[in-house]
Amino acid sequence: MTVGRPGIDAIGPKTSAFVPHDLLAPIPAIGRGPLSGLSAVVKDVFDIAGERAGGGSPEWLADAAPAASTAPALLQLLNAGATIVGKTVCDEFVYSVTGANAHYGTPVNPRAPDRLPGGSSSGSASAMAAGACDFALGTDTGGSVRVPAALCGVFGIRTSHGRVPIGGVLPMAPSFDSVGWFAASAGVLRRVGDHLLGPGRVAATIDRVLLATDLLDSADPEVEAGVQQFVSRLHRDLPQPEEIALSDGAISDWVECFRVVQAFETWLTFGDWITANAPQLGPGIDERMRYAAAVTADQVAEARSLRDVIRKRLNDVVRPGTIVLIPTVACIAPRLDASAEDLQRFRSRTMAYTCVAGLGALPQVSVPIGLAGGAPIAMSMLSWAGGDEDVLDAAARIAVHCAP
Numbered sequence: 001m002t003v004g005r006p007g008i009d010a011i012g013p014k015t016s017a018f019v020p021h022d023l024l025a026p027i028p029a030i031g032r033g034p035l036s037g038l039s040a041v042v043k044d045v046f047d048i049a050g051e052r053a054g055g056g057s058p059e060w061l062a063d064a065a066p067a068a069s070t071a072p073a074l075l076q077l078l079n080a081g082a083t084i085v086g087k088t089v090c091d092e093f094v095y096s097v098t099g100a101n102a103h104y105g106t107p108v109n110p111r112a113p114d115r116l117p118g119g120s121s122s123g124s125a126s127a128m129a130a131g132a133c134d135f136a137l138g139t140d141t142g143g144s145v146r147v148p149a150a151l152c153g154v155f156g157i158r159t160s161h162g163r164v165p166i167g168g169v170l171p172m173a174p175s176f177d178s179v180g181w182f183a184a185s186a187g188v189l190r191r192v193g194d195h196l197l198g199p200g201r202v203a204a205t206i207d208r209v210l211l212a213t214d215l216l217d218s219a220d221p222e223v224e225a226g227v228q229q230f231v232s233r234l235h236r237d238l239p240q241p242e243e244i245a246l247s248d249g250a251i252s253d254w255v256e257c258f259r260v261v262q263a264f265e266t267w268l269t270f271g272d273w274i275t276a277n278a279p280q281l282g283p284g285i286d287e288r289m290r291y292a293a294a295v296t297a298d299q300v301a302e303a304r305s306l307r308d309v310i311r312k313r314l315n316d317v318v319r320p321g322t323i324v325l326i327p328t329v330a331c332i333a334p335r336l337d338a339s340a341e342d343l344q345r346f347r348s349r350t351m352a353y354t355c356v357a358g359l360g361a362l363p364q365v366s367v368p369i370g371l372a373g374g375a376p377i378a379m380s381m382l383s384w385a386g387g388d389e390d391v392l393d394a395a396a397r398i399a400v401h402c403a404p
Helices: 060-065 073-081 122-129 146-152 186-196 212-215 219-230 251-277 285-295 297-317 340-360 387-399
Strands: 039-043 083-088 135-142 154-156 178-183 208-212 242-243 322-327 364-372 375-383
Touching: 039 122, 060 251, 073 083, 073 135, 073 186, 083 122, 122 135, 122 146, 122 178, 135 186, 135 212, 146 154, 146 340, 146 364, 146 375, 154 186, 154 387, 178 186, 186 387, 208 212, 212 219, 212 322, 219 322, 219 364, 219 375, 251 285, 251 297, 251 340, 297 340, 322 340, 340 375, 364 387, 375 387
Parallel strands: 039 083, 039 135, 208 242, 208 322
Antiparallel strands: 135 178, 154 178, 154 364, 322 375, 364 375
């Protein structure tokens, strides 16, 4: 059990994992249950009765009304015995993977304090890595749980699209949005899944493991070497991996497909409000919103047609019983003082790794596997749609090999 928020209280207001409009007091469990004694923090996109969700934007927060009810996913946790102890910072309008927020600051990366924490669920990963909670909730559209899990050196899951109730959660791009969570151990990650994952399980015994060489080969050398070394230790826990070019040489087309659909849906979500209120958007967010506003119906129709093709390929390859091993991201976390150009390159490279699960509506678990240059590196296991419980079980089996 985690009591209080160790490691967080001394952090300055511009590096805190927690929003300025944090909870005035913990939200106690509704009753005793399997999660009794565990504390959780939640990304500032979940409705909590009587509270306002800011979505990383002070201006959106100021215009928001207090929620009339609490998001169903949070109620499931409270009913299972968990206590919610805080609300965490996220990237502005959850439209980034760096973890920097021009308005609230950048939550510290406890495992690499001179580097970014990753986003958009940056505060949740930061709090988890600092030991301020037992698990942390986030959302993942284009990598927003997987990336900060990797950069902060904790376990994280993006769930199959639709497996966890998304009601009462600020949307971004609804056809990709998924609830996810972080934990310091694979056991707690799995335990939370017992109480959040809803209908739609497709149970299967893992009998085939694929190593995505196209994504592995394009990672930085230290990440590639770390993944190869980690995979070599898994022969007692998983079938011998087979090599595969997962994207069949078309990963740049996959990235652009994801980018177009995500941008179009994001503008549908926020565009009217942005047009009416003209908020001061932070660097990077402003440019992405301008791009999103310009995506046409014809462009998104073409992209959605390609997504259907990609999803069919993924369903054919990642059949029940199959998991795919990939680096979670291609490199270690960028430095806090990275240039705008370096951050854009990081984002573009990262999307090649994170777009896959979104396009396929697949679950993906990121596991910490070691350090490179003093910063965490991670490997992911991608499984079939509905295979969340089985890939979580696989993560628990290989956890003995993971970095602390």
